Amino acid sequence: MESTSLLYLQITKSLKHQIETGVLKEYDKLPSLRKICIDYDVSMNTAIRAYEELDRDGYIESIPKSGYFVHRRNHRFRSIPSVTNPELFTKNDNQEGVVTTMVKNFDNATIHLSSANLGPELVPIKKVNKALLAATQTLSDSGTIYRRQGSLKLKIEIAKRTYGWGGNLKDSDIVPTSGSMDAIAFCLLALTKAGDTIVVESPCYFGILRLANSMGLMVVELPTHPITGLEIDAFRLLISKRKVAACVVVTNFSNPLGSCMPTENKKELVRLVTLHDIPLIEDDLYGDLYFEHTRPKSCKAFDEAGMVLWCGSFSKTLVSGYRVGWVAPGKFKDQIERIKLYYTLQSSVITHEAVGNFMESGAYEKHLNTLRPILRDNCYQFQKTIHEYFPAHARVSQPLGGMNLWIEFAPGFNALELYNKAIEKGLSITPGRAYTLQNQYLNCMKLSFGLKWDTKMERALKLLGKLANE
Numbered sequence: 101m102e103s104t105s106l107l108y109l110q111i112t113k114s115l116k117h118q119i120e121t122g123v124l125k126e127y128d129k130l131p132s133l134r135k136i137c138i139d140y141d142v143s144m145n146t147a148i149r150a151y152e153e154l155d156r157d158g159y160i161e162s163i164p165k166s167g168y169f170v171h172r173r174n175h176r177f178r179s180i181p182s183v184t185n186p187e188l189f190t191k192n193d194n195q196e197g198v199v200t201t202m203v204k205n206f207d208n209a210t211i212h213l214s215s216a217n218l219g220p221e222l223v224p225i226k227k228v229n230k231a232l233l234a235a236t237q238t239l240s241d242s243g244t245i246y247r248r249q250g251s252l253k254l255k256i257e258i259a260k261r262t263y264g265w266g267g268n269l270k271d272s273d274i275v276p277t278s279g280s281m282d283a284i285a286f287c288l289l290a291l292t293k294a295g296d297t298i299v300v301e302s303p304c305y306f307g308i309l310r311l312a313n314s315m316g317l318m319v320v321e322l323p324t325h326p327i328t329g330l331e332i333d334a335f336r337l338l339i340s341k342r343k344v345a346a347c348v349v350v351t352n353f354s355n356p357l358g359s360c361m362p363t364e365n366k367k368e369l370v371r372l373v374t375l376h377d378i379p380l381i382e383d384d385l386y387g388d389l390y391f392e393h394t395r396p397k398s399c400k401a402f403d404e405a406g407m408v409l410w411c412g413s414f415s416k417t418l419v420s421g422y423r424v425g426w427v428a429p430g431k432f433k434d435q436i437e438r439i440k441l442y443y444t445l446q447s448s449v450i451t452h453e454a455v456g457n458f459m460e461s462g463a464y465e466k467h468l469n470t471l472r473p474i475l476r477d478n479c480y481q482f483q484k485t486i487h488e489y490f491p492a493h494a495r496v497s498q499p500l501g502g503m504n505l506w507i508e509f510a511p512g513f514n515a516l517e518l519y520n521k522a523i524e525k526g527l528s529i530t531p532g533r534a535y536t537l538q539n540q541y542l543n544c545m546k547l548s549f550g551l552k553w554d555t556k557m558e559r560a561l562k563l564l565g566k567l568a569n570e
Contacts, residue, residue, distance in 0.1 A: 107142050107146050108142070108146045108147075108149045108150040108153065110140070111136065111140055111142070111146070111147070112150050112153045112154055112157075115130070115150070115154060115159070115160075116154070116157075116159055119159050119160075119170055124170050125170060126170050126171070126480070127169055127170060127476070127477060127480055128170045129167055129168070129169050130151075130160060130167065130168040130169065130170065132167060133147045133148060134147075136150065136151075151168055154168075155168075158171055159171055161393065163469075163472075163473045166473055169473075178483070178486070178487055178495055178496040179495045179496075180326050180327065180495060180496070180498055181326045181357075181495045181496070181497055181506055181507070181508035181544070182326075182495070182508060183323060183324070183325045183326070183331070184302050184323050184540075184541075185323050186302040186321040186322070186323065186536065186538050186540060187321075187538060188320060188321075188322070188334070188337075188338060198516070198531060198534045199306050199310060199534050202214070202519075202528075202530065202534060208523060208526070209523060209526050209527055209528035210526040211526060211528070211551075211556070211557070211560045212528045212548075212551070213522075213527055213529050213547045213548060213551075213560065213561070213564065214528040214529050214530040214546065214547070214548060215528070215548055215550070216355055216416060216502075216503055216504055216548040216550060217415070217416065217420045217548075217550055218416070218417075218418075218420070218471075218503075218550045218551075219550060219551035219552045221551075221552040222471060222550070222551075222552060223418065223419055224463065224467050227458065227463050227467075228418065228419055228422075228454065228458060231454045231455070231457040231458040231461070231463070232450065232451070234454070234457050235450050235451075235453035235454040235456075235457055236450060238453070238457075239449065239450070239453055250276035250446065250447055250449065250452055251276065251449055251452035251453040251456050252271065253453060253456030253457065253460060254274075254276060254424070254426075254452045254453065254455055254456035254459075255271040255274040255276060255426075255456075256271040256456070257455075257456050257459035257460055257464075258271075258274050258412075258426055258459075259271045259273065259274055261459075262400070262428075264395060265387075265394075265395050265397045265398060265401055266397055266401035267398060267401050267428075268401075269400075269410075273428045273430075273433070274426050274427075274428055275426060275427050275428070275429060275433065275436055275437060275440065276424070276425070276426050276447045276452055277411075277413075277425040277426055277427060277440070277444075277447055278423040278424075278425060278444065278447045278448065279413045279423045279424070279425040280383055280385045280411050280412055280413035280415065280425045281307050281308075281311070281425075282423075282425055282444070282447075283383075283411035283412075283413070283425050283427035284308060284311065284348065284381055284411055285443075286427065286436050286439045286440055286443070287346070287379070287381045287409045287411070287427060287432075287436065288311065288315060288346065288348075289315070289439045289443070290432060290435035290436050290438070290439045291345060291346050291379050291381075291432065291435070292315065292317055292345045292346055293345075294315060294316030294317070295316060295317075295318065296317055296318065297317070297318045297319075297342060297344050297345055298312060298317050298319055298320070298344065298345055298347065298348060299320050299322060299335065299338065299339075299344050299346075299347040299348070300312075300319055300320070300321055300322070300347075300348050300349070301321070301322060301324040301329065301330045301349055301350065301354060301357075301359075302321030302322055302323065302324055302535075302536055302538075302540075303321075303324070303356055303357060303506070303532060303535030303536055303541055303544075304319075304321065304348075304535055304536070305350065305354075305355045305356070305383075306534045308348055308383075309535070309536070309537055312348075313537065317345075319537055320338060320342070320344075321536060321537065321538060322334045322335055322338065324354075324357060324359065325359060326357050326358070326359055326497045326498070326506060327359055327360075327497075327498065328359060328360075328361060328362055328365060329349070329351065329354060329357070329360060329365065330349055330361065330365075330369070332365050332368050332369060332372075335347070335369065335372065336372060339372065339376050339378065344376075344378050345378075345379075346378065346379045346380075346381055347369075347373060347378055347379070347380050347381065348381045348383065349361075349369070349380065349382060349383070349399075350382075350383045350384075350385075350386070351366060351382055351383075351384060351387075351396075351398060351399055352384055352386055352387040352390075352396050352398065352501065352502075353386040353387070353389060353390070353499055353500070353501040353502025353503075353504070354502070354504075355386070355502070355504050355546075356506050356530065356532075356535055356546035357497055357499075357504070357506045358497045358498075358499025358502050358504045358505060358506060359497075359499070360396055360499070360500060360501060363396075363397055366397060366399045366401075366402060367402050369399060370399050370402040370403055370407070370408060371402075373407050374403075374404075374405045374407050377407075378407070379407055379408075379409060379432060380399060380403075380407055380408045380409065381409045381411060382398060382400060382408050382409065382410050382411060383411050383412070384398045384410060384411065384412045385411070385412045385413045385415065385416050385417075385425075386416055386501060386502040386503070387412070387501075388417050388468055389416065389417060389468075389471070389472060389475060389501045389502050389503065390472065390500065390501040391472060391475070391476040391479070391499075391500050391501050392500055392501075396501070398410060403430060405430075405431070406430030406432070407430060407431070408430055409427055409428070409430060409432060409436070410427065410430075411425070411426070411427045412425060412426055412427075413425030413426070414455055416502075416503065416550075417468065417471070418455065418458070418464065418467065422448075422451040422454065422455060423447075423448065423451065424447075424448075424451055424452050424455045474553075475501075475502075475503055475549065475550065477553065478549040478550070478551075478553045479499060479503075479505070479549050481549075481553050481558070482505055482547065482549045482561065483496055483498075483505070485558060485561045485562060485565070486505075486507065486565065488565075489561070489562045489565030489566065489569075490507070490564075490565040490568050490569070491509065491510070491513075491565075491568055491569055493509060493510035494507055494508070494509050494510075494568070495507065495508040495509075496508075503548050503549050503550040504546055504547070504548055504549075505546065505547045505548070505549060506532075506544065506545075506546055507544065507545050507546070507547065508532075508543065508544045509543045509544065509545075509568070510543065511543055512543065513542075513543040514542065514543070515532055515533070515541075515542060515543055515544055516531050516533060516542065518531075518545065518564075518568055519531045519545070521567045521570075522564055522567060525563060525567070527560055527563065527564055529545050529546070529547060529564065530545060530546040530547075531544075531545050532544025532545055532546065547561075
């Protein structure tokens with residue numbers, strides 16, 4: 101009888117060959133451990149050892165409660181978009197007209213390829229509603245009176261999750277808000293005044309740009325890499341020449357690029373803002389939607405001086421309508437709490453308690469374990485369809501998490517014209533011009549893959565490709 105070590109090596113060699121020759125393709129599901137035992141006539145321990153070896157070598161990955169899958173090995177259907185190159189010192193333009201038109205036309209669309217939210221089929225509605233009912237029963241006043249400190253349960257559960265990536269926060273570090281944009285608004289209101297300069301990535305989520313414009317802030321857009329995010333060298337150069345009041349960055353799987361800053365870049369960014377006394381407003385609402393094995397760290401993990409104001413919400417990962425967000429403001433907590441008191445007094449206790457209940461029960465982690473593979477597969481299906489049906493010159497981002505794709509067409513392509521044609525067909529997309537205060541990204545657009553992938557969605561994307569080709 102052959103030794104166990106030789107048997108497990110035979111299994112790994114066979115499966116590696118199938119993966120390398122394309123018999124097994126990216127994201128293909130591998131046979132179950134039980135089937136491996138039967139097919140190769142080996143013990144369960146031998147089968148497990150073979151899969152562990154393949155996992156360690158980067159050939160496969162384990163998805164909890166789903167099985168083993170061929171690992172994504174940096175395959176690209178298309179070239180990635182260019183590193184962006186905005187002007188560093190320029191007067192703010194206004195993208196208000198583009199965004200207003202988008203908002204106005206949103207309800208006219210039947211398929212929303214623009215909205216970075218989960219489709220209703222991907223939300224565990226019954227379990228969330230059960231948690232909501234429990235909140236009305238367990239709160240001593242059924243959530244009908246003001247609770248200035250918010251839901252203690254929610255703050256405890258948010259703080260507990262930070263230990264997974266090195267944030268190590270306490271519940272007292274958390275200030276609950278009505279969504280991530282509320283958190284960012286409180287931060288900017290507390291830390292800046294009209295005429296101040298803030299730094300953002302480019303392209304940048306249009307909600308942040310509109311907010312900054314409404315406050316009379318000068319926005320400097322920095323060059324951004326579609327994979328590694330904000331260019332640290334550009335940030336270093338800027339702060340050596342200009343006084344900056346705050347920096348606003350979506351560090352993990354940004355909207356719209358989908359970029360994720362490497363750990364070393366995050367460390368350096370925190371070092372620089374600490375050295376120059378620049379508050380860093382970190383919007384981390386997509387961090388839990390990673391496709392790889394572990395959650396990427398947040399800048400907050402490296403913040404020893406309290407300069408990072410870590411913001412997030414459950415709008416992208418669970419339910420957008422409940423408006424549950426937070427900020428861990430570090431040394432700026434007193435200012436943030438004072439601003440919150442001025443503007444909102446308190447957040448909705450019932451919905452915050454409901455999400456706290458949902459997390460405490462373990463249902464949130466189970467939901468994420470189910471959701472991540474779905475979003476990863478959605479991303480693959482979008483990229484594959486774009487490769488087959490969009491113009492050959494289109495470049496597509498390669499996010500490793502989140503739910504956003506950035507598409508860059510050839511120079512001269514008119515994404516606004518494509519937007520108008522798509523709306524006429526009932527499809528909503530987001531033209532790139534919405535993500536900047538400069539006259540750029542006219543040949544770009546963003547798509548979101550947070551909806552359920554089905555034949556209807558596939559037909560919509562193929563139609564969009566046809567319109568782009570026309």
